[in-house]
Amino acid sequence: MSYFFSPDKNAFYDSELKSAYDATNSWPEDAIEVSDDIFQTYIAAPPEGKVRGSIEGEPGWVDVPPLTSEENVTAAANKKSILISDASAIIAPLQDAVDLDMATDSEKESLAVWKKYRVLLNRVDTSSAPEIDWPTLPS
Structure with missing residues (x-):
């Protein structure tokens, strides 16, 4: 062959x-x-x-050729969507605990931190990619 x-x-x-x-x-x-x-x-x-x-x-x-401006914006929008989805998955059970008056003080603090992070993610302007100052992932 x-x-x-x-x-x-x-x-x-x-x-x-x-x-x-x-x-x-x-x-x-x-x-x-x-x-x-x-x-x-x-x-x-x-x-x-x-x-x-x-x-x-x-x-x-x-x-590897550099990404075009459009590709950078698309990649940033995808990253933003994934990060928001991940944050929402963490927030949901914490919010449930608060709503059911079952949350510990630690869970309440964690909920506030993750909600703030999600708000900051929503405010990210992906049109400026790749120059984006991403919010810091909560620890």
Whole structure:
């Protein structure tokens, strides 16, 4: 079995499937044959901060490109949503204890701290990502 790499598509192709690609006219014109060692190296997990790319037409590890402004905002909005959900899951049983007049002084204090944290999270403006001053997670 042999493998091919397309620098344009940044993808590997198996020679045994070439006829299927040919039938759909989808075999990349720039595909070059690569060794099994190269194939195994570049289908594995990349080193931290790297992704597979093309270096002078060959597969290679390249720096992860920086996120776009839109991607930063989306990532921050997702993080905010997760943090709010996590805080709410902690607040709910504490609030139940207070509502049922079963809360200890420690639980009441903890409830206030977590509610304040959730309010501060709700006020985070994700449009300024990645420059966000996230509130400190309660301990």
